[in-house]
Amino acid sequence: MHRMIKTICIIVVVCLLFATSGASAAQYIYYDSGLRSPIVVVNVIDAMGVFGIAQTKWHNTNTCVQIVQGTGNDVSTIVAENLASSWYGCYTPLSREHLFFWGRAYKCKITLNTQLLANKSATFRASVLVHEFGHAFCLDDNPSSGNLSIMNYDRDRNYLSWPTTDDIAGVNYAYGE
Amino acid sequence: MKKFFMTILRSVASVGTVFLMLSLAACGQFAGEQSMYHADYPYFSSIDELTAEADLIIIGETVSANNVEKLKTSSDSDDALPYTMCEVRISQVIKGTAEVGEIITVKQFGDFKKMPDSALKELDGYIKKDSTNLMFLRVFDGVPSEPLSPYQGVVSIENGKLVSKSKYSLFGFENNESVEDAVDSIGAVIEIRSKGD
Ligand SMILES: [Zn+2]
Numbered sequence: 001m002h003r004m005i006k007t008i009c010i011i012v013v014v015c016l017l018f019a020t021s022g023a024s025a026a027q028y029i030y031y032d033s034g035l036r037s038p039i040v041v042v043n044v045i046d047a048m049g050v051f052g053i054a055q056t057k058w059h060n061t062n063t064c065v066q067i068v069q070g071t072g073n074d075v076s077t078i079v080a081e082n083l084a085s086s087w088y089g090c091y092t093p094l095s096r097e098h099l100f101f102w103g104r105a106y107k108c109k110i111t112l113n114t115q116l117l118a119n120k121s122a123t124f125r126a127s128v129l130v131h132e133f134g135h136a137f138c139l140d141d142n143p144s145s146g147n148l149s150i151m152n153y154d155r156d157r158n159y160l161s162w163p164t165t166d167d168i169a170g171v172n173y174a175y176g177e
Numbered sequence: 178m179k180k181f182f183m184t185i186l187r188s189v190a191s192v193g194t195v196f197l198m199l200s201l202a203a204c205g206q207f208a209g210e211q212s213m214y215h216a217d218y219p220y221f222s223s224i225d226e227l228t229a230e231a232d233l234i235i236i237g238e239t240v241s242a243n244n245v246e247k248l249k250t251s252s253d254s255d256d257a258l259p260y261t262m263c264e265v266r267i268s269q270v271i272k273g274t275a276e277v278g279e280i281i282t283v284k285q286f287g288d289f290k291k292m293p294d295s296a297l298k299e300l301d302g303y304i305k306k307d308s309t310n311l312m313f314l315r316v317f318d319g320v321p322s323e324p325l326s327p328y329q330g331v332v333s334i335e336n337g338k339l340v341s342k343s344k345y346s347l348f349g350f351e352n353n354e355s356v357e358d359a360v361d362s363i364g365a366v367i368e369i370r371s372k373g374d
Contacts, residue, residue, distance in 0.1 A: 031215075033212065033213070079254075081251040081252075081253045081254055081256070082251060082252045082253050083250045083251045083258075084250040084251075084317035084318070084319075084320040084323075085216075085250050085258070085286060085323060086218060086219070086286070086315050086323045086324065086325055086326060086330070087216035087217055087218050087219075087286065088216075088217045088218070088219065089216070089217045090214050090215065090216040090217070090286075091214070091215040091216075092214055092215075093212060114253075116219065128217055131217050132215075132217065135215050140295075141215065141295065141296065144344075153217075153218065153220055153296075153328060153345060154220045154222075154345060155220075
């Protein structure tokens with residue numbers, strides 16, 4: 001009987017070790033309302049002049065993501081609006097996979113708030129747009145690893161405008177690289 | 178016979194444990210997240226920055242909460258976005274133009290129930306009725322004011338002490354300062370800034 005309890009304990013400990021080692025090795029947080037496909041077709045209505053920068057920053061990563069411009073009802077959009085709101089940018093998942101309510105999204109809308117971003121540098125605005133694309137590529141906010149991440153709320157937006165090693169690992173996890 | 182029975186029992190227990198672990202992992206994977214807005218809010222590294230950015234800093238009691246409305250907050254488009262609104266009776270004005278006793282409407286992004294903002298949802302940050310809060314607000318023309326950020330713009334007051342669930346909050350996270358101490362430090366920052374002007 002004692003041997004049985006011992007065996008169960010060992011299995012539980014091994015399972016827990018397995019689970020926690022996965023969590024600590026991954027310094028990103030998987031976000032399940034990102035896009036189904038790592039190739040995002042986006043209608044750039046207004047990206048405050050930083051679409052090309054954000055696109056290049058993501059294309060320069062060792063991931064399978066691609067950001068291409070297109071139009072139509074099935075594509076994602078980027079808009080810039082003068083909003084009486086407290087945020088710089090916002091990611092909204094649209095057309096979810098399962099019963100429209102959950103799962104990855106087929107497309108998304110990224111909104112930039114010109115009221116708060118108009119006086120900011122291009123690097124700052126790019127940091128916001130690259131962050132929103134991070135959500136599109138299944139990264140959640142605040143991985144709290146202590147490492148640099150484009151997904152951190154407290155990042156220096158005048159400096160950090162590229163996906164970091166942890167962010168790249170998160171995207172590769174999401175798209176099975 | 179007993180040994181055989183124990184082996185069977187042990188195998189069942191092992192398989193059961195592994196199955197339980199895998200099921201828990203699978204639940205987490207497939208349960209899915211409800212649709213939420215993911216907004217990127219300004220970060221403030223000091224009380225000085227937070228105070229400078231706020232148009233209005235108040236302490237107030239929430240007299241009504243969770244009123245969801247779609248507001249047209251953009252001057253460029255007709256799109257309306259959902260906000261969760263509350264009414265706050267001001268008990269102290271630390272910065273900005275407002276009267277003690279005045280009731281103001283404060284908005285927070287997202288529909289707290291159907292389509293919340295992810296940061297507000299995670300922090301349980303939608304302002305609750307009867308709560309008393311220290312608020313750092315951005316004031317808009319013709320649209321209700323809004324906290325500067327879910328992480329740093331609202332700090333609740335419980336038994337005269339500041340309490341925040343946000344690790345980014347400059348008040349009430351690790352130190353549960355008294356309201357008086359917080360008001361003094363904000364006041365000191367305002368005074369230094371006014372001398373500099
Ligand atoms: Zn975000």
